[in-house]
Amino acid sequence: MIKGKKIAIVTGATGGLGREFVRLLLKEKNVDEIWALARNEKKLSRLKEKFGKRIKIYSIDLSSVRQIKCFGEELHEEAGRKNLEISYLVNNAGFAKFCSYGDLSVEESLNMMHVNMDAVVAMGLVCIPYMKKGSHMINIASQASFQPLPYQNIYSSTKSFVRNYSRALNVELKEKGICVTAVCPGWIKTDLYKRAEIGARKATTKYVGMVTPDKVAKKALKDAKKCKDISIYSLFTKISHIAAKLLPQRMMMKIWLKQQNLDDE
Structure with missing residues (x-):
């Protein structure tokens, strides 16, 4: 019997947390090749130059179901040829805008939902048929999934979906x-914030307890191997998780607004 090729697929692979997952997964014995997905072709090429021939790159817009289906067709063909x-x-790719509801167009709002949830x-539906025990x-x-967040209302809601969906799918x-693991990090030092900050009058501006992506990725991989359905890194984020379980959501939102200096506006 021909030995099959074992691969890892990472979306949003070119920077921040995604790049750290690529780096760590290259060290795994049960990973022969990594398929890196992102929109920016130049960044994908640089990723391949950095990490070598075991990286296979795909330029794809994950807000497009059509493009994901096309990727699925290629995956099916490759699986047939190479087992x-x-x-x-x-599933790391994500999109955020920190602002009030009225600062975004319909298209921007829905795009955030497409990338963060639909993708x-x-x-998952495309890849599960090729996953085994x-x-x-x-x-x-x-961490935004723990409670409703004013002035991040769409982003926090999409992440709540990801957390609940992942834990249910794990069962x-x-x-x-x-095993399916929902990773719930707090603020991570990545470029997401540069894209998320649009100069809105009311917006998230205080990033308490920020950590580096390497630590989050390492903890996530460790928890995934233990088949945990949720992974939380840092004491601050764990305390936030406990608080969100114990306190009414209305109180949690008041604490959030005070932390962001938005409670007096």
Whole structure:
């Protein structure tokens, strides 16, 4: 019997947390090749130059279901030729805008939902048929998923979806031996904030407890291997998680507004 190729698929792979997952997964014994997905072709090329021939790059807009379906067709063809098995799927790609509801167009608002939710579901449906016992799906949620967040209302809501979807899917896939982990980091030092800040009058501006992406990725991979359905890094984020369980959401929103100096406006 021909030995199959074991691959890892990472979306949003060119920077920040995604890049760290690529770096760590290259060290895994059950990963022969990493398929890196992102929109920016130049950044993908630089990623391949950095990490070598075990990286296969795909320029794809994850807000487009059509493009995800096309990727799925290529995956199916490759699986037929090379007996592929997906050891890891990391749904890392995300999109954020920190502002009031009226600062975004309909298109921008829906695009955030498409990237943060639709792409996670679509990539899962495309990839699960090629995952076997011992495979892992890692979906990046957020500390923002713990509670409703004014002036991040769409972003926090999409991340709540990812957290709940991942934990429910983990139960459904247990019979197949596939583990699904929702990663719920706090603020991570990445370029997401440069894109998220649009100069809105009311917006998130205080990033308490910020950490580096390497630590989050390392903890996430460790928790995924233990088949935990949720991964939380840092004491600050863990305390926030506990507080969100114990306190009424209305109180949590008041605390959030005070932290962001938005409570007196």
